Amino acid sequence: MSSLEEMKKQVFEANMALVGHGLVILTWGNVSGIMRAEGIVVIKPSGVPYDEMKAEDMVAIDLDGNKVEGKLKPSSDTATHLVLYKAFKEIGGVAHTHSTHGAAWAQAGMSIPLTGTTHADYFSDAIPCTRDMTQAEIEGEFEKTTGDVIVETFGNRNPMHIPGVLVKNHAPFTWGKSPAEAVRNSVVLEEVAKMGAIAHSLNPNLSMNDHLTRKHFERKHGPNAYYGQG
Numbered sequence: 001m002s003s004l005e006e007m008k009k010q011v012f013e014a015n016m017a018l019v020g021h022g023l024v025i026l027t028w029g030n031v032s033g034i035m036r037a038e039g040i041v042v043i044k045p046s047g048v049p050y051d052e053m054k055a056e057d058m059v060a061i062d063l064d065g066n067k068v069e070g071k072l073k074p075s076s077d078t079a080t081h082l083v084l085y086k087a088f089k090e091i092g093g094v095a096h097t098h099s100t101h102g103a104a105w106a107q108a109g110m111s112i113p114l115t116g117t118t119h120a121d122y123f124s125d126a127i128p129c130t131r132d133m134t135q136a137e138i139e140g141e142f143e144k145t146t147g148d149v150i151v152e153t154f155g156n157r158n159p160m161h162i163p164g165v166l167v168k169n170h171a172p173f174t175w176g177k178s179p180a181e182a183v184r185n186s187v188v189l190e191e192v193a194k195m196g197a198i199a200h201s202l203n204p205n206l207s208m209n210d211h212l213t214r215k216h217f218e219r220k221h222g223p224n225a226y227y228g229q230g
């Protein structure tokens with residue numbers, strides 16, 4: 001199996017895992033993976049029902065968005081994925097879902113606060129919500145700008161320490177070292193979004209002390225990983 005065929009298989013399995021975890025319905029969402037040495041991104045085809053999708057349907061594009069292999073049209077979110085790969089050099093996979101609770105926090109325009117150890121095990125801080133896009137941005141290259149606004153939201157923070165974001169009035173994007181890890185982070189994001197929504201409705205004044213957060217995050221990611229030192 002060539003490295004491209006292997007990546008198409010990985011990306012296909014990751015997209016099917018979105019369905020398996022109940023994170024997408026119809027044709028919503030998408031997962032991609034990057035072959036950095038070859039400068040190729042493999043992504044889900046646009047508008048294809050998951051129950052009709054095959055590994056060979058995955059589309060290969062270069063970092064400028066030009067199709068290099070595949071019969072179908074790449075996902076409509078391709079430009080967003082490409083911005084993230086160019087800005088976040090450590091990531092190997094990107095996932096986008098419209099998972100209910102994550103999309104609800106995005107529609108509310110609220111970051112998911114860090115108030116639980118489940119959250120702290122995977123995200124070292126609140127899961128941020130991006131700012132509003134300007135009218136010019138909305139009317140311009142919307143998908144590329146969606147990526148730009150995500151990158152702007154992170155500033156110089158380590159994206160591997162907060163491997164996900166809520167795009168305001170849209171939905172979550174997550175990433176990781178591989179397509180499978182990006183999907184794992186989408187699963188966690190949806191779970192902590194659900195927990196956060198319930199906790200917030202019970203007590204709007206949620207809090208969590210830094211030491212507990214730091215202990216849990218460093219347990220998973222090693223000493224000094226907290227606050228992006230790792």
Ligand SMILES: O=C(CO)[C@@H](O)[C@@H](O)COP(=O)(O)O
Pocket residue numbers: 027028029030044045046047048074075076077096
């Ligand atoms: O976010 C959206 C649309 O808002 C997309 O994820 C969703 O429609 C899936 O599009 P693709 O089938 O990947 O082109």
